[in-house]
Amino acid sequence: MPSLVRANAALLIGVALMWPLGAALPAVLNAYYLQIIVYIGINIILAVSLNLINGVTGQFSLGHAGFMAIGAYASAAVTMFAWPSGLPGGLWAALLAGGAAAAVAGLIIGIPTLRLRGDYLAIATLGFGEIIRVVIVNTESVGGARGLFGIPSLASFASVYACALICVVLLWRLVYSPKGIPLAAIREDEMAAAAMGIDTTRLKILAFMTGSFWAGVAGGLFAHFIGYIHTNSFTFLKSIEIVTMVVLGGMGSFSGAILAAIALTVLPELLRFGAEYRMIIYSILLIVMMLTRPRGLLGNREITTWLSSKLATAR
Amino acid sequence: MALLEARDCALSFGGLRAVSGFGLSVDAGELIGLIGPNGAGKTTVFNLLTGVYVPDSGDIRFGDRSITGMAPHQINRCGIARTFQGIRLFPNLTAFENVMAACEHRSDLSMVGTVARSPGAEAERRRIEAECLALLDAVDLADRRDTPARSLPYGLQRRLEIARALATKPKLLLLDEPAAGTNPREKIELMEKIRWLRDDFGLAILIIEHDMKLIMEICERITVLDHGEVIAVGCPAEIKSDPKVIEAYLGEPE
Numbered sequence A: 001m002p003s004l005v006r007a008n009a010a011l012l013i014g015v016a017l018m019w020p021l022g023a024a025l026p027a028v029l030n031a032y033y034l035q036i037i038v039y040i041g042i043n044i045i046l047a048v049s050l051n052l053i054n055g056v057t058g059q060f061s062l063g064h065a066g067f068m069a070i071g072a073y074a075s076a077a078v079t080m081f082a083w084p085s086g087l088p089g090g091l092w093a094a095l096l097a098g099g100a101a102a103a104v105a106g107l108i109i110g111i112p113t114l115r116l117r118g119d120y121l122a123i124a125t126l127g128f129g130e131i132i133r134v135v136i137v138n139t140e141s142v143g144g145a146r147g148l149f150g151i152p153s154l155a156s157f158a159s160v161y162a163c164a165l166i167c168v169v170l171l172w173r174l175v176y177s178p179k180g181i182p183l184a185a186i187r188e189d190e191m192a193a194a195a196m197g198i199d200t201t202r203l204k205i206l207a208f209m210t211g212s213f214w215a216g217v218a219g220g221l222f223a224h225f226i227g228y229i230h231t232n233s234f235t236f237l238k239s240i241e242i243v244t245m246v247v248l249g250g251m252g253s254f255s256g257a258i259l260a261a262i263a264l265t266v267l268p269e270l271l272r273f274g275a276e277y278r279m280i281i282y283s284i285l286l287i288v289m290m291l292t293r294p295r296g297l298l299g300n301r302e303i304t305t306w307l308s309s310k311l312a313t314a315r
Numbered sequence B: 001m002a003l004l005e006a007r008d009c010a011l012s013f014g015g016l017r018a019v020s021g022f023g024l025s026v027d028a029g030e031l032i033g034l035i036g037p038n039g040a041g042k043t044t045v046f047n048l049l050t051g052v053y054v055p056d057s058g059d060i061r062f063g064d065r066s067i068t069g070m071a072p073h074q075i076n077r078c079g080i081a082r083t084f085q086g087i088r089l090f091p092n093l094t095a096f097e098n099v100m101a102a103c104e105h106r107s108d109l110s111m112v113g114t115v116a117r118s119p120g121a122e123a124e125r126r127r128i129e130a131e132c133l134a135l136l137d138a139v140d141l142a143d144r145r146d147t148p149a150r151s152l153p154y155g156l157q158r159r160l161e162i163a164r165a166l167a168t169k170p171k172l173l174l175l176d177e178p179a180a181g182t183n184p185r186e187k188i189e190l191m192e193k194i195r196w197l198r199d200d201f202g203l204a205i206l207i208i209e210h211d212m213k214l215i216m217e218i219c220e221r222i223t224v225l226d227h228g229e230v231i232a233v234g235c236p237a238e239i240k241s242d243p244k245v246i247e248a249y250l251g252e253p254e
């Protein structure tokens, strides 16, 4: 146990620091900026987790917003209807429940579609996102078409960025470990991966569930930050937005996904474009990207390796 | 008992009988050649042995069990590894990562241990890394460990593919034209390397190669395929003087 704490000391300190940081921020930033910063944190979790599925493992999921919705509603149900009021820890229980619910949904979709190669997952997740919305709209106990009001505002800058930090660090450790390299091998050449003893179906499902889990956590944070959720927040367009972050950043690159998540959260606010123009801009961005840098801003490498290679050539 | 025993295997693609009545027996530690004219069905045999295709009929046994119908990753885990005629590395991964990807199923690294950096998982990770480096070293690629596979010269890609196959700890290694596209000097080096690998790793090796001189030189036994059927089996000297083999090679209609 002590060695486990030592190995994770930096991470634990980083997580703990989010609370004093969160307490200090309102003194320097107004509520509007603070809200954008929180949205950036949530989008980082979404982009990095989708990057595990789309970028690293190479399985094209178009339903990340659907998993976010499951996490949002499941976690809201926990704090509103299940967790005893007054008992602390409700947010964390809710986030775990939201993540677990999304992961189970990922398992159910993953088992039939990920056995197959090709675009089955894209089609299945596309349909799934819409089915989830229809189911929620028709479920009166979670607010139906009116949306769900009165979710306790338990999430804040601190909890969002604590989760984002944990998510990024854990997924980074996974992807760049002997357990994660085989995921990239599946993306690179599935047949060769299988010939090397990699159980491709099992690993694809595992990556898909892990990514879905974090989408569920992001949904839970979102619900408990704004206190009101509606299916309009989890449409196909939201899924496309997250895909854009991954593609823009460079498939498989954490730093790319994080930079793109920041850019695509801030840009629409800066330019004050309405939602109707946003999709046009994303499309143009994607087209320009495909033409000029088909492998994304950073390719599948990290900014750290990119910087060190730039330095090496400069010398 | 033979390590690998294929009996009466057949496979058709639509109307084309690519392989029929195929039999092969490989003992532990043997170096065996599989030769035949273009389109004879050699690669298809490799695909049958590794589970890419399931034979229409016949049985393939490895060790003491039948592997017919098993998925490719299961067959690999039984102890058969291969390289591909058209190189199939993981192009955007580094040489080191290519080898590491093939260690997956052999490590008892847990997912939770990995992300929590538990001491056990860290020790296991270091062990795997050392092993991968040793394998790169065995094919003289240690100094290219961080080069993406796609940027390696052709000859080195072929060697990396062998290192990657070895990382799965096979008992039998299938090499599909490992010397194709390499220059004469590289070819001789490679063949020496293959013989050395066989001895050092205690492997049985089945090798497809068009260069007769090389095959005759290094293999103990040779199986000759023509039009999907075995036309001769024997030691190099026997194969060289077999009239059916001579006819198959000289009497090709093309």
Ligand SMILES: Nc1ncnc2c1ncn2[C@@H]1O[C@H](COP(=O)(O)OP(=O)(O)OP(=O)(O)O)[C@@H](O)[C@H]1O
Pocket (backbone or CB within 6 Å): B013, B016, B018, B036, B037, B038, B039, B040, B041, B042, B043, B044, B045, B085
């Ligand atoms: N997937 C496939 N679908 C249809 N036909 C195939 C397929 N794979 C191989 N064939 C055919 O089966 C026959 C044997 O092919 P195979 O690739 O095994 O030959 P080979 O002995 O490896 O030849 P080469 O020396 O050119 O590599 C050929 O006629 C080939 O066209």
Ligand SMILES: [Mg+2]
Pocket (backbone or CB within 6 Å): B042, B043, B044, B085
């Ligand atoms: Mg061939």
